[in-house]
Amino acid sequence: MVSSPYRLAIVGTGGIAGAHADSVRSHLDGRIEMTAAVDPDTARLEAFQERFGVEKGYASLKELLDSEELDLIDLCTPPGLHAEGAIAGLEAGVGVICEKPPALSLAEFDRIAAAAAASEADFAVISQHRFGSAAQRVRNMLASGVLGCLAVAKCDTLWFRPEEYFAVDWRGRWESEGGGPTMGHGIHQIDTLLSIVGPWSEVVATAHRHRRATNTEDVSHAIVTLANGASVAITNSLLSPRETSQIRLDFDTATVELEHLYGYGDDNWSVTPIPAATEEVMQAWGGEPRDIGSGHAAQFTAVADALDGKSAPPVTVSDARSTLELITAIYASAFSGKAVRAGEIDPTSTYYQRMDGPGAPWPDRK
Structure with a gap:
């Protein structure tokens, strides 16, 4: 003790x-x-x-x-x-x-x-979600070179929040929650993704308010180009009755997949190597650390x-800013209709001050 x-x-x-x-x-x-x-x-x-x-x-x-x-x-x-x-x-x-x-x-x-x-x-x-042992093993495998380079990935947060969820007065408002599922929910998976694949360079996105009586979006989609040239498709939704959180990473030698909801263990991950790399990849995947689930503990x-x-202490100011900057850029791209590059949103941008910049393209509902 x-x-x-x-x-x-x-x-x-x-x-x-x-x-x-x-x-x-x-x-x-x-x-x-x-x-x-x-x-x-x-x-x-x-x-x-x-x-x-x-x-x-x-x-x-x-x-x-x-x-x-x-x-x-x-x-x-x-x-x-x-x-x-x-x-x-x-x-x-x-x-x-x-x-x-x-x-x-x-x-x-x-x-x-x-x-x-x-x-x-x-x-x-x-x-x-950065701290589960499986995520750390994937980072170790990537650093060792056994996975080769990332080519394509996806990162989905498909959750469901009914209308009554937004009865809490600060939810669903730009000025008090900062955004919808991209900001308040998908941030978990986006952050985990970036902790594995590294920095991003450009994003093209859309955001929609299909169903919920909020000021913020209830769905967003983004295509992100990483600094290493790989591409990632990201979807964030609060309209998905079968809730799931998914990350798929297609490397040169293996596909790495995670599917869970609000937290994962080692069993929520899978690795599918190409035949020529099966022994090397699976030996690395069987290494340490093990048996630590993601979560606050x-x-x-x-x-x-x-x-x-x-x-x-982890996670550093720099780590957190990179994730928040990507989320900001998703909104900026969605509402401006333009691609947004990393570093482009500076203090002269309205999106630097508010996630919705000059305002979302739909009327307020609250």
């Missing part, structure tokens, strides 16, 4: 906070201790404290930071509060772990990045490991 666990406070005690707290309490062997929680809703805060045995509760982040000595705050608030909370924590010298999306726009994210650069503390984004373990080694 660790004698001096890292002190963590959870900010926001809604649904996702429970998943974080379960991971910290059940899988970290005391390495991270939940010392406090924050929520302006007293009843919800007290219920969270009782459920997870959190001694101290505060109505605001300011009260927390003024009162507690912390190593980390874990932002589980709605997306519209992420930038404000992250900057406050960093300015107080406290490390920040932030749920996705980390910000509503590149402009907000760059404010966080500036605060992180000026702070002794670090900023990291929850990207739990895997990422919090990596955070604790980083703190033990006094290094920056």
